[in-house]
Structure formats: C-alpha cells, structure tokens
Amino acid sequence: MLNVESKDVHQCSQGWVPVYADQAQQLAVMSIGFLLSSRDDAVVWRGPKKNAMIKQFLSDVYWQELDYLLIDNPPGTSDEHISTVENLKKYKPDGAVLVTTPQAVAVADVRREITFCRKTGIRILGVVENMSGFVCPHCTACSNLFSKGGGEQLAQQCNVPYLGSIPLDPQLTKSLEEGENFMNSFQTSGTRQAVMGIAEMILTQTNDKHS
Amino acid sequence: MLNVESKDVHQCSQGWVPVYADQAQQLAVMSIGFLLSSRDDAVVWRGPKKNAMIKQFLSDVYWQELDYLLIDNPPGTSDEHISTVENLKKYKPDGAVLVTTPQAVAVADVRREITFCRKTGIRILGVVENMSGFVCPHCTACSNLFSKGGGEQLAQQCNVPYLGSIPLDPQLTKSLEEGENFMNSFQTSGTRQAVMGIAEMILTQTNDKHS
Numbered sequence: 001m002l003n004v005e006s007k008d009v010h011q012c013s014q015g016w017v018p019v020y021a022d023q024a025q026q027l028a029v030m031s032i033g034f035l036l037s038s039r040d041d042a043v044v045w046r047g048p049k050k051n052a053m054i055k056q057f058l059s060d061v062y063w064q065e066l067d068y069l070l071i072d073n074p075p076g077t078s079d080e081h082i083s084t085v086e087n088l089k090k091y092k093p094d095g096a097v098l099v100t101t102p103q104a105v106a107v108a109d110v111r112r113e114i115t116f117c118r119k120t121g122i123r124i125l126g127v128v129e130n131m132s133g134f135v136c137p138h139c140t141a142c143s144n145l146f147s148k149g150g151g152e153q154l155a156q157q158c159n160v161p162y163l164g165s166i167p168l169d170p171q172l173t174k175s176l177e178e179g180e181n182f183m184n185s186f187q188t189s190g191t192r193q194a195v196m197g198i199a200e201m202i203l204t205q206t207n208d209k210h211s
Numbered sequence: 212m213l214n215v216e217s218k219d220v221h222q223c224s225q226g227w228v229p230v231y232a233d234q235a236q237q238l239a240v241m242s243i244g245f246l247l248s249s250r251d252d253a254v255v256w257r258g259p260k261k262n263a264m265i266k267q268f269l270s271d272v273y274w275q276e277l278d279y280l281l282i283d284n285p286p287g288t289s290d291e292h293i294s295t296v297e298n299l300k301k302y303k304p305d306g307a308v309l310v311t312t313p314q315a316v317a318v319a320d321v322r323r324e325i326t327f328c329r330k331t332g333i334r335i336l337g338v339v340e341n342m343s344g345f346v347c348p349h350c351t352a353c354s355n356l357f358s359k360g361g362g363e364q365l366a367q368q369c370n371v372p373y374l375g376s377i378p379l380d381p382q383l384t385k386s387l388e389e390g391e392n393f394m395n396s397f398q399t400s401g402t403r404q405a406v407m408g409i410a411e412m413i414l415t416q417t418n419d420k421h422s
Binding site: 136143173 | 258259385387388
C-alpha cells in the first residue's frame, strides 16, 4: 500500500533505521515484512515470539522525534493487543481507533474490543465504519454491500465517539494496490473528504491532550 | 450467520454436546461464543489458552459420527494454525482450503499460508477468491471492488488447485446477517451456483481419498 515492499531495514548505532515511505522522510514505517528474506516466507510464530518482536519494534527502532506513532493491529483481543497495551502503558498512549465493517459479525468483534479497551484502561478515540457502501462507477447509485450503519449504532450503544465512514471506492482500492498516493491524486473525491474528516476528529481529540 | 447466537452448549456423560444449526441435527457447531456469559465479553487470551481450547474442542466435544469436520481459522500462520495442525495430524486431515480476497495485500497473506501448509505437510485442497466483484442491483453491471483475479493467479503461481470465486452479492450478505439459509432461498442465484461449484470440487478431491 505504501509502495515500500522491496525496501530494507538498516542498522545504525542507535538501532534499526525504519523505512521511509516519502521523499521528505516524514513517514517512517516498520514491519516484520522488511525482515524476511523472501515475500513468500511464512512467519510461523507462537505468541511469545510475536510479543518479543512488538517490544523490539518499540524499543530498538531509531524512530527519532515523532508526532504520532500508529500501530496497526489485527482484529481480536489476543497476544498482539495485550503486548501492545502492556508495552505502551508507560508512554501514556492517546488511545485506540476501532475499525469495523458494517456486518453484524464484524461489529460483534469490535464490541468485544471495546470491552478489552475498557478492561485495560485504553481510551477509545472512536469507531470508524469501513467498506460502508459502494458507489457503482457505471450508474453512480450507492449500494450497501452489507447492512448499513453497524459502526454508528455500535458507537451509540457503547457511548464512544463515532468518527465516520469510508465507502468501498474503486479509486481508493486501486491506489492502494498500486502504492499510489490516493489523497494527492483524487483531491475532489468524496472518499478523500471522508478520510480527512475522520483524521481531523482524531487530531482534535489528541491535541486536547497534547496542548 | 447460522442463527445460533443465543444457543447454549450442554454437558453429557460423553462430553460437550455441540449446538445443532438445523432441525435434522446434521450440522453440529462448536464455538467459544457459546461459552461466554455475554456477547460483549472479550476473550483476552494469549496463545497457550487458545491452544488448550482448540485441543479441547477436538477431544472433549461429543461430535458423534461426522462426514466432515470444518475448522474455520483466522488469517495468518500463528498459534491457532500451529495448534490445529498439531492436534489434527494423527487424524490425517483431508487438507486446507485457503480463502483470499482479490487485493494484493490479502493474496500476499495467503501466499505465506501456502508456505505454511507445505512446511507442515498439510495438503492444499485449493484457493477460493471471495469478494470477487460486485453486481450492482441497480444497473446489473459487474464492478471490481479490488483488483481482479488475484486468487486465480496465486493458485497458478503456486501450482495448487483454483476452486473458484464468490462475488460480493447483497442477497448473500443479507442472508448471512439474518441467519437465513441462502442456499435454500435463492435457488437460481449465480452466487449459489458458484458456491456449489466450489463445494463439488472439494468433495471430489476428498472423496478420492475416502473411497
């Protein structure tokens, strides 16, 4: 998605140097993918090895000064989530953004993640609904791929902020396939506006705390 | 999806009695969801507890005589997959069906799962491409939601059978939301045909072995 698949991580005296996804070196990326010898390699690791790697990504990467650190976790409430929370606690993280799709089975998973955040004392910045409708490029009618509004209902029921929805937009998915910068390439897109709106809501909340 | 969310698992002298999803008691289901006191409960378990539960689902459930046992695993190659393979080995499982969506990032994950199956000696029954296009209910034009044919290409590259593709069909997703039997309700649907074709290909391969 960030067009960095073939890049390598290097070692410097301060630790691992992350991969930069942009020329201005503002977006630093770290992934286990950079450490594999081939893209077909399976990372057949049980929890303890995954936990050690999460710890290392936080302590041994030379991140330098960062405005924001985003950690993309898989769905669920298992090793990855417990280790992330445990290792971040001392840095007082801003909170969690929970992403769902509209179907009942996805919403049910995110409902359990809300319970997890509350149990572990992680602030919930809000819920995003992804794959929220599809605009047909042929007739411009918007269809629901799944049911509609599951994310918003969940946010209301659980009394957490609803950050907004992102449709399944072929322009966006194509950009992600090709490692193209969607936000630059489609300035007038409604999907771009939706993403910006969500980002602004998150920034407002985290700035409250930082100022 | 199977309309069993509120059902409970009972204990008999032979072990846990699974939940039956149909009146004829032909489809037995076991899930950790049946063991939670509330549907909001987060199962905050590290690997070892998950591994113990997988083992118990195979040994302590009173499955009775089964034609097929399907185990639905999350994406990846971690605790769930290692434990499933380790615990099933002695029963000589028929093999693995690998499900991808068309995007490059999903295909890359399934490519690693193929490596995992080969390393652990699990036969690959084939690859299915899910969310493969969307038929607009307004204009009936078919659009690619993501790129097209990623699953088929992967199967060719890795020399494993390609079982077929299933489109994102609002009739199917709605049925799954409502716990309705899609296969009975939409007898003439192209999506139903696609699912049947995939099922038949899998049965042919597994019958070779059983006969």
